[in-house]
Amino acid sequence: DAGVTQSPTHLIKTRGQHVTLRCSPISGHKSVSWYQQVLGQGPQFIFQYYEKEERGRGNFPDRFSARQFPNYSSELNVNALLLGDSALYLCASSSPLSRTDNEQFFGPGTRLTVL
């Protein structure tokens, strides 16, 4: 079985631009979460989506948005990029929302560099 996939692998943008990151969860997984990992820190929660609805949002500005599609894949959008948005963006999927013992399965991440 394929794991969580993310595209692109690397991305270089300039300040003020917009970026779209993509994620495909493990087959059968309906929940997708996005995390930002700045170099030297642990991942920070951005969003969680389940059945195409936002179920959780972290402490990130409105420049960050996301959506989930009928096939459960997801996009993370970031507008008006700042230098501080440079990070590894991780997508994670898990099966049913209500299971408290579910671990998350992470993709390899997208490395975003903002110049």
Next chain:
Amino acid sequence: AQSVAQPEDQVNVAEGNPLTVKCTYSVSGNPYLFWYVQYPNRGLQFLLKYITGDNLVKGSYGFEAEFNKSQTSFHLKKPSALVSDSALYFCAVREGNFNKFYFGSGTKLNVKP
């Protein structure tokens, strides 16, 4: 609010020796605790989890973790370290029924031959 703390930025151990990577937590309600490992330029890989039950949890690659409620700790352990265990280790706590994980700052494990 949920949080975890990893007090050590780096742990150095010789191959064959036991290793411990420390984690303490602060939660309201029942703790759902996890350990993940991250290799360079890779995503996070699940190692083990504590939800309920036995305080000693066994996971992947020979790792185990000990849940201690009185000390609010969830330390990761391995009886005999391998050079290939060298990586970045993250402790995490899950918030309630949602897939919102709070991660620690990470501990870099260096295993020397």
